[in-house]
Amino acid sequence: MYYCLMYRNEWLKGSLKTIILKLLSDNSRMYGYEITRMVEDLSENNIQLTEGALYPALHKLESQGLLRSEKVNIGKRVRKYYSLTTKGQAEASKNLEEYFGFVRTMIVLLSNKPATT
Amino acid sequence: MSLTEIQIIIIEQELRESGLDHLPLFDEMVDHICCMVEANLNLGCSFQEAKQLAFEKLGPKEINEYQKQTDFLLQQNKILMKRITVAVCFIAGACLMISSFLYAQNVPSIMPLSNYEITSTFGMRTDPYTKEKRQHWGIDLKAPMGTPVLATADGIVITVENQPNGYGKYVVIEHEDNYQTRYAQLSEQNVAVGSKVTKGKVIGLVGSSGRSTGPHLHYEVIRDGKRIDPISILEDS
Ligand SMILES: [Zn+2]
Numbered sequence: 001m002y003y004c005l006m007y008r009n010e011w012l013k014g015s016l017k018t019i020i021l022k023l024l025s026d027n028s029r030m031y032g033y034e035i036t037r038m039v040e041d042l043s044e045n046n047i048q049l050t051e052g053a054l055y056p057a058l059h060k061l062e063s064q065g066l067l068r069s070e071k072v073n074i075g076k077r078v079r080k081y082y083s084l085t086t087k088g089q090a091e092a093s094k095n096l097e098e099y100f101g102f103v104r105t106m107i108v109l110l111s112n113k114p115a116t117t
Numbered sequence: 118m119s120l121t122e123i124q125i126i127i128i129e130q131e132l133r134e135s136g137l138d139h140l141p142l143f144d145e146m147v148d149h150i151c152c153m154v155e156a157n158l159n160l161g162c163s164f165q166e167a168k169q170l171a172f173e174k175l176g177p178k179e180i181n182e183y184q185k186q187t188d189f190l191l192q193q194n195k196i197l198m199k200r201i202t203v204a205v206c207f208i209a210g211a212c213l214m215i216s217s218f219l220y221a222q223n224v225p226s227i228m229p230l231s232n233y234e235i236t237s238t239f240g241m242r243t244d245p246y247t248k249e250k251r252q253h254w255g256i257d258l259k260a261p262m263g264t265p266v267l268a269t270a271d272g273i274v275i276t277v278e279n280q281p282n283g284y285g286k287y288v289v290i291e292h293e294d295n296y297q298t299r300y301a302q303l304s305e306q307n308v309a310v311g312s313k314v315t316k317g318k319v320i321g322l323v324g325s326s327g328r329s330t331g332p333h334l335h336y337e338v339i340r341d342g343k344r345i346d347p348i349s350i351l352e353d354s
Contacts, residue, residue, distance in 0.1 A: 031148065032145060032148075032149050033148065033149045033152035033153070034152075051146070051149060051175060055142060055145065055146075055149075059142070071144075074148075075119070075122070075125075076122050076125050076126075077125060077144075077147060077148050077151055078144040078145075078147075078148060079148050080144070080145045080148070
């Protein structure tokens with residue numbers, strides 16, 4: 001059976017773009033289901049993307065020109081593959097760097113106690 | 118393990134019943150669920166179990182969220198168009214009166230039957246056939262066999278079809294402002310695809326075709342691609 005999300009949805013929401021861009025920069029093209037599985041594997045099952053969040057995010061990134069998609073017929077099914085555009089590649093590395101910077105800052109912020117004077 | 122054509126059709130059918138059929142992302146969703154079902158099959162589930170697990174994971178909440186998000190995306194272009202329309206109307210004061218008149222004619226704000234009894238409302242209910250809880254995407258109006266069914270707004274007929282395992286004989290009318298109305302379980306369809314209809318025109322007769330327990334009209338209102346409670350936009354409400 002499946003379980004619900006381990007992390008709060010609002011945290012994931014802010015990270016979704018970063019996750020998608022990173023995975024697509026490591027893999028030339030992926031489809032939605034493949035992304036959800038890889039996120040589960042890489043996060044050791046601690047993060048499960050929901051379809052309701054993933055697909056709209058993919059479509060939004062595509063409309064922003066960061067992703068392109070191609071449809072491939074597999075028997076009776078149509079599979080939609082996403083890959084990074086040149087613009088998307090640049091954004092992916094910039095986004096990842098910023099994200100790491102943000103996480104480092106958060107760790108500093110949340111682990112330091114205010115100095116008592 | 119790859120799904121057979123029949124199994125894919127079954128999954129498509131079930132997804133349609135969940136109310137995702139009108140989305141441009143339908144194909145993508147079918148592929149996604151097929152992948153989930155295949156993964157479950159590989160764990161040793163039967164097809165039936167595998168499918169049930171996949172849909173359980175998807176769940177009504179997920180489907181709702183998905184719809185909300187994609188409706189938003191679809192509307193982004195429309196919003197710009199609407200803004201332009203609104204601006205023009207403000208400049209010409211008379212335009213406002215005309216558009217409010219058109220609104221009354223274009224919005225499905227009347228009931229499709231003159232005499233009826235509401236036997237099932239919009240929302241979650243127990244399916245009379247399978248006894249399962251699921252969303253009811255319209256309202257059911259009980260009326261004698263052969264009662265005339267009226268178009269609830271001006272529009273153009275876009276579908277006249279028969280779905281023996283679902284809607285039965287049904288008609289879909291497209292209205293302005295992104296409204297559509299669906300009239301199902303009919304005994305007769307009295308319009309053809311492409312015909313123009315005006316508010317109050319007879320488009321068919323009440324019947325019990327398709328998945329139905331007796332003579333009634335199953336009536337749906339679709340706004341911006343999403344089914345809404347028909348009662349909520351009635352003139353007097
Ligand atoms: Zn009904």
